Amino acid sequence: MDIVSKMLMKLVRRLDPEDAHRLALNALMLGLGSGxxxxxPALSVRTMGLRFPNPIGIAAGxxxxxxxxxxxxxxxxxxxxxxxxxxxxxxxxxxxxxxxLTEDRAxxxxxxxxxxxxDRFTVRMARLHRLPAKGNGTGARVPVGANxxxxxxxxxxxxxxxxxVGRVKHYVDYIVLNLSSPNTPGxxxxxxxxxxxxxxxxxxxxxxxxxxxxxxxxxxxxxxxLEPVIEAVIAGGAQGVTVTNTTISRPDGxxxxxxxxxxxxxxxxxxxLATAVLRDVAQIAAGRLTLVACxxxxxxxxxxxxxxxxxxxxxxxxxFAYEGxxxxxxxxxxxxxxLNAEGFETLADAKGSA
Ligand SMILES: Cc1cc2nc3c(=O)[nH]c(=O)nc-3n(C[C@H](O)[C@H](O)[C@H](O)COP(=O)(O)O)c2cc1C
Numbered sequence: 001m002d003i004v005s006k007m008l009m010k011l012v013r014r015l016d017p018e019d020a021h022r023l024a025l026n027a028l029m030l031g032l033g034s035g036x037x038x039x040x041p042a043l044s045v046r047t048m049g050l051r052f053p054n055p056i057g058i059a060a061g062x063x064x065x066x067x068x069x070x071x072x073x074x075x076x077x078x079x080x081x082x083x084x085x086x087x088x089x090x091x092x093x094x095x096x097x098x099x100x101l102t103e104d105r106a107x108x109x110x111x112x113x114x115x116x117x118x119d120r121f122t123v124r125m126a127r128l129h130r131l132p133a134k135g136n137g138t139g140a141r142v143p144v145g146a147n148x149x150x151x152x153x154x155x156x157x158x159x160x161x162x163x164x165v166g167r168v169k170h171y172v173d174y175i176v177l178n179l180s181s182p183n184t185p186g187x188x189x190x191x192x193x194x195x196x197x198x199x200x201x202x203x204x205x206x207x208x209x210x211x212x213x214x215x216x217x218x219x220x221x222x223x224x225x226l227e228p229v230i231e232a233v234i235a236g237g238a239q240g241v242t243v244t245n246t247t248i249s250r251p252d253g254x255x256x257x258x259x260x261x262x263x264x265x266x267x268x269x270x271x272x273l274a275t276a277v278l279r280d281v282a283q284i285a286a287g288r289l290t291l292v293a294c295x296x297x298x299x300x301x302x303x304x305x306x307x308x309x310x311x312x313x314x315x316x317x318x319x320f321a322y323e324g325x326x327x328x329x330x331x332x333x334x335x336x337x338x339l340n341a342e343g344f345e346t347l348a349d350a351k352g353s354a
Contacts, residue, residue: 036076054078060147083147089117101256110263180218200236219244240290267318271296282310300334308354
């Protein structure tokens, strides 16, 4: 990591977490963070008809308004997911709503989908779509996803999700339906199989020309509920799932004074739960879906573990918030080493081998 980024991360850790997030976005917009260089071909992934230079994506919620997609690609992410975006702009919950659980290397958030709404999101996506990837200093082109959600008030999911898909479908490489944020009342009920299938079918009817579609799931679904959900995802015509969002559970052993704050927990304590749910999902899906693993990933060994458990791609948020842009390069280096140590030449060789 360059010296400016190192100093910035020191400052970021001292600020209120939400102010720190805003500073990080501004720094990225200004072009801070060193360039990534070429990725090792052993890390490249092909799935959903797309090519990813490496399997590490930035998870939804970091770039809610699609403001720093190219800068995130420039620091080395293999794909970027913007959002969650809702039909109308909304403020989200009152502050404080974001807490660092430093002792636990974790975060609790109850942001509540604060975002500028689909109109501004789409303007940025359209502009990005037209810009050449290289030659203007904005960095590499990698697959870009839009993560979609619904407003807290006045939502009609069967109407809103198809409309949102229609707004972004020409500009993005894939789309994620977020049905798993714990901070929008009623949202997680949409994971119920019948409801989910109805929403997916409404999207399929209105937009047969849509890009690949994924559903982001909560880690708090019971094992018995997972099977109907995964079958509904497949029957509804979606291509994949992201496992997982934040958890409303509070694993034993949390030490931070913020551990009892309401909201979704992410970071290191989420790792065992997110990994267990991934294993279950991989078993149920049996190769029929693309799996994006998320939750508590912070080392190359974590990445190889998830790939061995069946993941095609991975995403990070909390570890990036703690460590800053240098983590992307570290994770890629460690992943190549972990692959070699386990006797694999490429990520593709490791997939599903656990
Ligand atoms: C501050 C914050 C905001 C988030 N906002 C969103 C969001 O808008 N949409 C979403 O799908 N997930 C959101 N997430 C969840 C992350 O995308 C990710 O699923 C979760 O944090 C687990 O990954 P991690 O342990 O690497 O952080 C958010 C997470 C955090 C910490």
